Amino acid sequence: MRAFILLLFISQLSFFSVYAQCEDCAPTTEDIDYCFTDARFGIRCAQFIEKSDYFIFSTKKSKSYKLPIIKEGENHVDYLLTQITEKTAKLSAIDVLFLEVALETWNVEKTKIGFDFTDSGLGIKILEQGNGDIPAKGDEIVVHYKGMLENGEVFDSSYDRGTPLTFPIGVGRVIDGWDEGLTSIPVGTKAILRIPPEIGYGERSIGRIPANSTLYFEVELIDIVD
Structure with missing residues (x-):
């Protein structure tokens, strides 16, 4: 009682x-x-x-x-x-x-500890600093990633599949938080992106991701495809 x-x-x-x-x-x-x-x-x-x-x-x-x-x-x-x-x-x-x-x-x-925040609300925490080029809008990039909810639950992982993701950055193929975050770090960098719903999936519920979720992505920017 x-x-x-x-x-x-x-x-x-x-x-x-x-x-x-x-x-x-x-x-x-x-x-x-x-x-x-x-x-x-x-x-x-x-x-x-x-x-x-x-x-x-x-x-x-x-x-x-x-x-x-x-x-x-x-x-x-x-x-x-x-x-x-x-x-x-x-x-x-x-x-x-x-x-x-x-x-x-x-x-x-x-x-929120250890993140640098941008005006959009994106948080970037550098785990390992790379020394390659920083991708520009339209560049084809290769990325390994693990996506997590705020409670730590993993909802997607290229590491588990054993195959990194290749896609053009900055052209709307991914959520805004990825477009911004992955054009802010150089190749070779490992980082965590803290993505609020406004630059994530917003009010949409996507698979195991509830609506209005703040998401965490552990990303590794492997390469820019020539």
């Missing part, structure tokens, strides 16, 4: 705005990627590290705690509720509410 009440209250909180700023957080020597604070919960802070299995929680009146990021599919509310009675954490019910909102926000924000 208590968990149900907390979840109900959390759902109501989604109508309010939240903000992130590290200046209200306790000092740490950790390399922090994202800080979450929310005035509705007083002076509380959650600090997240992209490639870590824990995050840091602190309040004005307590020391900092390292709490684990639980495995995908497990319920963070259930875990946090058990921590209310744990001597190591001493979390209050308000702490749990704050942390649940913080974790929900982090699950969205962590997908």
Whole structure:
């Protein structure tokens, strides 16, 4: 019952705005990627590290705690509720509410880390920098790719088929996010393209891709065909 009440209250909180700023957080020597604070919960802070299995929680009146990021599919509310009675954490019910909102926000924000964004909303994260030519509009290019939804589900992969895709770039043969992204990187580059629905499939549902999806494509620009 208590968990149900907390979840109900959390759902109501989604109508309010939240903000992130590290200046209200306790000092740490950790390399922090994202800080979450929310005035509705007083002076509380959650600090997240992209490639870590824990995050840091602190309040004005307590020391900092390292709490684990639980495995995908497990319920963070259930875990946090058990921590209310744990001597190591001493979390209050308000702490749990704050942390649940913080974790929900982090699950969205962590997908944006490391990307450079263009005016269209396209995000490009370079994994391996190439040193070849940058394709121009109309060039025939060879690309290996893996397409993923925001939850990590793979919906298409040329790697699985063992055959890269060859097509002319910049002429509307693919979604706008691909046309823009693949004319922005040189041959030999491996990158992740974060493509919002406006330059993806928009309101269309395509196969395993729901309508209004933000998509992630791991791409490898192999060659420009002469």
